[in-house]
């Protein structure tokens with residue numbers, strides 16, 4: 001079975017495997033993706049935040065702790081939505097009776113965002129937009145949802161790693177990567193977490209152009225260059241220095 005987008009995370013075995021890897025101390029999310037994302041979002045005090053493909057909403061917990069005024073997480077997986085509400089509840093942030101719009105997790109598809117124009121100051125998305133075929137439409141919609149001067153910050157799987165399907169065997173320690181068909185954008189079926197999923201490959205240049213074409217001024221483009229101090233061992237640091245895993249873009253309306 002080959003999954004698309006959120007349905008991948010609805011498979012119980014894949015969901016369990018995802019969380020096993022996600023919570024590892026030196027997970028790629030913790031040591032590579034998180035620090036750059038935090039740097040790019042900057043000061044969030046007073047901001048109304050929308051998170052596309054929010055997963056367990058740990059991003060929301062962090063942004064609210066840093067002073068965000070409100071947080072709405074959107075995810076297409078019912079399992080993730082349940083986990084997100086659980087985490088927000090445990091953190092004392094989520095209350096069923098709370099006035100709508102302050103802290104919410106909505107079971108919704110990113111391709112169908114049902115919010116009022118200008119409702120948010122910051123739209124974030126972490127490792128979800130590479131599941132979308134029509135990113136242009138989503139970025140245009142995101143721009144509508146942002147207030148003037150509002151920002152978009154997102155991370156995706158890096159195009160280098162997404163274009164080496166041929167060498168993606170499910171082995172934890174790969175010997176080498178073969179980047180191939182780099183300039184052929186489009187769906188790539190990949191073995192991951194014991195299942196098969198479709199992700200959409202785009203070149204770095206295409207990501208940049210899509211953000212601009214949606215009407216954003218691109219403020220930053222980053223990769224997930226490892227920082228030695230964040231790793232316990234030299235070996236793990238050098239392993240992560242071999243190939244980029246994540247790409248980030250930040251733009252302003």
Ligand SMILES: C[S@@+](CC[C@H](N)C(=O)[O-])C[C@H]1O[C@@H](n2cnc3c(N)ncnc32)[C@H](O)[C@@H]1O
Pocket residue numbers: 005006007009052053054055056074075076077080108109110111125126127128131132
């Ligand atoms: C790799 S997880 C990342 C979760 C979270 N942002 C994080 O960084 O921990 C990707 C998430 O995107 C969600 N997703 C993928 N495609 C989606 C879509 N079309 N609509 C809504 N959610 C989607 C998945 O359900 C999943 O929770």
